[in-house]
Amino acid sequence: MPKITNKTIQYKLKASNQANAMVLIDDSSDLQLPSIEKLTDTVKGSGIMGEIDLPSFGQLGSMTFAVNNRADNAQYAIMSRPGEIKFEIIWVVDVFDSSQVKVGIQQHKVFLSGVSKKYDMGKIDVNSGADGSSEFEIYYLRKIVDGKEVLLIDKFNFKYVVNGTDYMNDLRTALQ
Template identity: 75%
Template sequence: MKITNKTIQYKLKATDTTGNLVVIDDNSDLQLPSIEKLTDTIKGAGIMGEIDMPTYGQIGSMTFTVNNRADTAQYPMLSRPGEIKFEVIWVVDLFDSSNSKIGIQQNKVFMSAVNKTYDMGKIEVNAGADGSSEYEVYYLRKIIDGKEVLLIDKFNYKYAVNGVDYMANIRTALQ
């Protein structure tokens, strides 16, 4: 059994104003999107109480947050209107209990998003600025050790987990 432990290191890249992916330095941490399904409460005959039932394949707002120590020239550039593409790569250490070895696991997330907020932070003597930027994500692709494990493409109606596209039958039904 492989047991993942903790993040060893990560790198954030984003598209600049010319569309090139560049490394975004000096961030303190990243909050990846949470995938929350849209729901509706059902109740009535045959149901004891209520069920907050997710609507099949419908995903709520997905937010990506970049927290930074200082407001460098990179962060105002990432507050611009329009699409910004992100690439997050991180490595975690893992323990393989079957042979008592320690190794690593590579994770990658690719996102397309638009900027929602840009907080320049605070100015205080002998302290970091602690600013942040928040983005609305509409495309997300996660790869672990070279294998795609998650794909959400809201504009093309795709939601695939480990190669199974759960929205294929919906796209077919809508033709």
């Protein structure tokens, strides 16, 4: 019987400051992890019924990471600066093991590197949250679930590894 992943119990966000030290960002309301979208080109012609929007091998679109916050503070200002910013996100989800009728937890970690694209300080209104946000262009992503690396994307080093399979190895070899 499978384990059923349910929902996020809690999370923690750290970002690198000007000295490249990881600092806890403890006032975010939620995070939007990057979406992995392949670049595509429409193929049509003889031998194809209509069109196929075919992904280009190993080519990924922009990956954006967003941090939404209730109120702006000094922690968010450090994330607006130029240059590389590193992130460490840890979250825990509850998991239902139907074979043992038991609830447990599962740890997820994501390590990101990127640059600031947008820093929105939010709005100022009486008796309201600021609802600001920060967005980052991500070029390095590493995901670990319960201590096992399940995904690694490194755009500058042509790496796209899923559960230990390096899909860009042949491309790197061909470019030598």
